[in-house]
Amino acid sequence: MPSIVLLFLVYYGLPELLNTFGVNINDAGKGFFVITTFSLLFAASMAEVFRSAYEAVDRGQREAAVSIGLTEFQAFYRIVLPQCVRVAIPNFTNALVNLMKEGSLAYTIGLIDIMGKGQLVIGLNHGSYSLEVYLALFILYWALTLLTEKGAGLAERCLSAEKRKGGVSRCS
Numbered sequence: 600m601p602s603i604v605l606l607f608l609v610y611y612g613l614p615e616l617l618n619t620f621g622v623n624i625n626d627a628g629k630g631f632f633v634i635t636t637f638s639l640l641f642a643a644s645m646a647e648v649f650r651s652a653y654e655a656v657d658r659g660q661r662e663a664a665v666s667i668g669l670t671e672f673q674a675f676y677r678i679v680l681p682q683c684v685r686v687a688i689p690n691f692t693n694a695l696v697n698l699m700k701e702g703s704l705a706y707t708i709g710l711i712d713i714m715g716k717g718q719l720v721i722g723l724n725h726g727s728y729s730l731e732v733y734l735a736l737f738i739l740y741w742a743l744t745l746l747t748e749k750g751a752g753l754a755e756r757c758l759s760a761e762k763r764k765g766g767v768s769r770c771s
Contacts, residue, residue, distance in 0.1 A: 644694055654686035685758040688755045696748070698749070713739060
């Protein structure tokens, strides 16, 4: 389903649906509807990212941790989870970048974000400088994407199993 269609369905349809059950959310902020929409859109893909990352960790890792006396929770938290997170980071980053790009649709229901501010600047100038504003928005989104990717790369290196000489991790 296109995200803009779901956004409109949630923004206009959810209050009507809940009104039939006596729940009034007409006074909820636009951010509530945007978060609800994108949670619905990205929940399944995020679940799949983390499920596949969990399955990528060898079962023997958990079994070995339990065999040396760790509880199931300790084995998961100390052994399996760090490996899962490292495996999930690239796919999670891609989904985060997609979410950032899809988030610009929030302007269509009146939530002012980066794209909304750009539209307001164009409106204040009566349509002038629209090319410059859109170019600035492009550069801003591109910079945010680069920062997200660099941050994810840094996190992946920090969680990497490789160590430097002397047992010091790359994050130290």
